[in-house]
């Protein structure tokens with residue numbers, strides 16, 4: 001059956017909006033965050049409730065349509081959209097319910113980090129998510145969820161109490177510690193392989209105002225700063241965190257004019273400790289060498305979460321590569337510096353997110369996320385607004401990755417990867433891959449959900 005006929009059969013069961021390539025809004029709605037992705041689905045089903053999701057999945061399955069699930073549309077490789085098939089789009093399902101009495105929150109499958117932070121901050125609490133608030137909670141959580149609060153409160157999945165989801169056969173289930181616990185294990189790191197999550201149930205943590213901001217150093221101080229950082233952060237108390245970055249100082253009033261356009265190494269701090277203690281504990285690191293800027297202060301947690309949103313609006317070209325790291329060796333520091341000196345554009349950057357502390361208190365086999373023994377999740381991104389610089393940012397990212405990969409743990413965080421083939425997916429899940437493949441066979445034997453970092457049914 002053609003996709004048009006399939007869509008005709010979906011319409012009577014569907015409350016939201018179904019967009020076809022001939023529709024006015026189609027061109028705008030098919031865009032995803034990464035401007036490098038240019039896919040043209042046969043139809044986009046913009047769901048407004050669970051019944052819509054069930055209907056869309058059933059019709060897609062009966063008609064054997066290639067099906068993508070879209071949460072926040074931020075995926076690096078554009079895995080929230082597909083060419084020719086159906087997109088089950090949850091971006092209109094963004095409600096959040098906080099329950100202060102149980103210190104938990106329910107978030108619908110299309111929420112962004114900003115939706116979640118806004119709702120929970122009103123109660124002086126937060127669930128750990130990522131570092132850019134426009135990112136979708138769904139994709140981020142299903143891959144693991146790494147961010148400012150990881151050292152203190154673990155990955156996003158370590159705060160996940162359960163999910164409600166629509167499976168490939170159209171049934172609706174809850175997965176948590178008590179019901180479908182194998183599925184609950186798999187969705188904590190296994191990505192969008194197992195069904196469409198319509199809502200997430202998270203534990204909340206007492207996070208309100210944080211002591212945060214950047215310290216910048218000139219690039220030539222990189223060896224000094226990186227060597228001090230690798231020692232500092234692994235012994236720092238868990239209420240202190242900071243990720244390491246290479247960046248070009250953006251020409252915005254937030255930063256002194258004399259630094260605009262300068263390539264720098266940096267630590268972006270986020271401390272949940274009381275201000276005096278945070279200041280005192282981080283002071284030694286913030287005083288290493290000669291910092292060019294030290295702009296750490298008090299801010300509401302959502303302000304930190306959305307600090308970079310304006311610098312990285314949707315539609316830029318992004319090329320990604322990533323790896324986990326157990327250590328920052330002297331040899332890797334040489335590779336870092338050589339490639340940081342060649343940062344190809346103002347938006348391009350490299351981040352090393354610390355994932356020790358609370359993340360290490362969960363075992364590699366306790367959830368599908370298999371790199372708890374790593375100390376950092378690294379990501380290299382070539383980014384630029386201009387599509388004609390696509391090759392430039394791609395080549396830089398690949399060369400940097402090639403130089404650094406020999407010093408890594410071998411696999412990458414799935415959410416920092418593009419579409420890089422099956423070997424890289426296996427390297428990400430390591431010893432957990434076979435168990436994931438068995439669970440995939442049980443819940444999605446035909447690999448209906450395959451627009452993702454795909455786990456093949458065993």
Ligand SMILES: Cc1cc2nc3c(=O)[nH]c(=O)nc-3n(C[C@H](O)[C@H](O)[C@H](O)COP(=O)(O)OP(=O)(O)OC[C@H]3O[C@@H](n4cnc5c(N)ncnc54)[C@H](O)[C@@H]3O)c2cc1C
Pocket residue numbers: 033068069070071072073074075076078079080081090109110129130131132135136137138139140141142143144145146147191192193195196197198312415416451452453
């Ligand atoms: C600028 C930027 C900053 C980022 N920062 C961080 C960070 O700090 N920490 C971090 O951990 N990650 C970060 N990421 C990576 C991010 O976690 C992934 O890109 C993630 O896939 C985004 O989720 P999404 O819902 O926006 O993506 P989408 O493109 O909508 O979907 C991505 C994948 O998730 C699946 N999916 C989406 N929604 C659902 C759903 N409701 N049910 C089932 N499957 C679903 C899709 O099938 C697809 O495979 C960042 C990404 C960007 C672009």
